[in-house]
Amino acid sequence: MRKIILVPLTILLLCCAAAGQQAQPSPHPLSFFYDFSVFPGKEDELMNLISTVGAPVRDKLMADGVILAWGMETPVLRRPGGTTHLIWFSVANWDGVEKVLNGMEAQLARLAAEDAKANEAARARKQPPAKTTAERSRETFDGSKTRDWLTRDLVSNYGPPPAAGVLPFTRYNFVKVKPGKGADYRRAWEKYNKPVYDKLVADGVVLAYGVAVEEVKTDGDFTHFVWVATANMGAADKIGPAFTADRNRRSEEERNAVAETFASLTEPDKARSLVTRSRIFRLPAR
16 A cells, blocks of 8 residues: 555545534545556546546546545655556445445446447448547556555544645555554554644644554555645645654653654554645535
8 A cells, every 4th residue: 555545635625524513423434545557658548537437437426425535646756666646535434435336337338338339330431440448448557556445544633625726745654553552553643643733734734634544454564554635745844843843842751752652562664655646636516
């Protein structure tokens, strides 16, 4: 997942509005990610495929209240052989996941039937057939490298939805918590880190943040990841100083205790980070 994902703001700033209206706590939404490896020079064609294949399905399901938010992101730092693009959507539950998957299957089947009909007509006119959607897809990205992820937040907070046109940056910090220490890690994170992020959200510096895990465990390189979304990189510059100020207000003994707590709960050498930039970011119409 850290190979590119993830959550991207992905996790729906939209929920910020709903969260304040809920009288009882409810499970955090699920986020489904598709990691793609797009061939060089085919970036525009991927955008064409998104706009004609996936976007109509996701936009319709968003209008129906199934999809809470969706988008497409690219990593700020590239690496050879790595994921180049990721598409994500967030839904309330597994039922929502099924509806999206069924919608995409139906869309692909419909497009395949339309392509077959159009190409049959072209051959009858003794004209070369156009490329099908499936053929265009195979020429655009390496299907053998496509990777899916399903994640759920354990902790999160959201500010107001971003202004129209904002394409957030999201930083993901991946950590590997030692076996049997997940609950301790969450308690420590909420005690020492959550108050800092909550203030950054209240101050409008951070759009949203969360601590997440895979809903279906598929990777052993990490157990948890922290995602933090900002409207721009300038806002991200303020996060580090906020944590420094928080730690400096503590005694040396307490600072050492905080550091030792996280070091004892995680495998520090497994930590990795990723920064993505949204290229598409959609929320329901307000």
